[in-house]
Amino acid sequence: MLSHSLSGLGRAWCLGIWLLGIPQVARAADPAPPVPLSPADAVHAALLIHPLVRQADARLQAAHGARSQAGSLRQNPQLSGSLSVDGSRAGAALSQPISATGEGLRARVATQGAVDAADSAQQRAHLVAASQVRTAYIAAVVATGRVRVASAGVELAERLLHAVTRQHEEGEASTLSLRLARLAEVQAATRLMDARQSEVTALRQLAAMVGRPVGAGDLSADPLAAVPKPLSIGGPERSDVVAARSALGAASAELDRQRAATMPPVGVGVFVEREDQQTFVGPSLSVTVPVFNRNQSGRATAQGNEKVAKARLRSIDAQATTERLTASQRLAEAEALVSSLAADPEQEATAALTSIEAGYLAGELDLPTTILLQNDVLDGQNAALVLRGQLGLARLDNMLAIEDPALLAARR
Secondary structure (H helix, E strand, O other): OHHHHHHHHHHHHHHHHHHHHHHHHHHHHOOOOOOOOOHHHHHHHHHHHOHHHHHHHHHHHHHHHHHHHOOOOOOOOEEEEEEOOOOOEEEEEEEEEEOOOOHHHHHHHHHHHHHHHHHHHHHHHHHHHHHHHHHHHHHHHHHHHHHHHHHHHHHHHHHHHHHHHHHHHOOOOOHHHHHHHHHHHHHHHHHHHHHHHHHHHHHHHHHHHHOOOOOHHHOOOOHHHHOOOOOOOOOOOOHHHHHHHHHHHHHHHHHHHHHHOOOOOEEEEEEEEEEOOEEEEEEEEEOOOOOOOOOHHHHHHHHHHHHHHHHHHHHHHHHHHHHHHHHHHHHHHHHHHHHOOOOOHHHHHHHHHHHHHHHHHOOOOOHHHHHHHHHHHHHHHHHHHHHHHHHHHHHHHHHHHHOOHHHHOOOO
16 A cells, blocks of 8 residues: 555656646747847957958968068978998988078068058958948848838728728728728838848848847847947058058068079088098088079069059059048038938827828828828838938948947947
């Protein structure tokens, strides 16, 4: 009896544990709540995987490796040995190729210039990547806002159709009015589908940049939230111009190195020979006479690269100056336009839609006028979102043009 009781208690205890575990398993299977994505978090995540940044890092690492390899002694020493068949004669020689024209020193200068150029290019890559992800963030916020406006338009069209249908049933609205209301609902649905497609594209692009899933609820509601507070008014010279100038210096130094390489390195060393129980030790010297190969290809290539570097510096310098000027003008115009508009276009649009709907229900507006006014107000709401997005883009463009470090602001 006692054993049966204990057995029953054990089964009951196991059943209770199993029942208690069901909610735990269900809770474990629930998806984790979405984690909000702030613009600073987006920048931090994007800089870890952005192709521009990774390529710039790789070029800088390669430049450091080339500088480490360059030096006054560019070639490894050469060791040779010989032994006769009968073993009566043996010899060894050690030779170190040395450039008598200073090729190694010029190579060191060229590689240092390449390191400086790669370092400045890396700084520019970080700023460009930060600007790009903030731009994508703005696009996603605007697209999400347009979905919100279009959804409100669908609800508005459904209410209008319901009212017209009821009036038609009571004989107060014509069949034409009913058909117009139905077509207005179709227009609202199409507007929502178009907005949703834009939102999907924008969210996918942002997710690819930050390397994590992004939903509409993860973003800020204001496009201007992606624009940090400026920290500077711009330095004397941008990093891309500095990089181009350093690259030109490296190209000029490389041309000097190739000219120095016209004369091949001189082999300086020592030899040891033993023959008939006698040992001979002495210095050795080997010279390659540049009769046929005078490094014509290397010098021609270096000359061409120097010309390309000069042209690139001139182009980038002009582009940077123009970007600063046009970005400043664009920002000033955008700020002036936005400051002259209503303080809260969203609130104005909501009040207008409410008034239009009330006017129709009160008989003050006919159906065609109501539909036309509602579409105009919805277009105005979308325009207000796009306008704030354009203002944010103008600010980002100006910050990138002057290379404001606030683009890379750390996460809070």
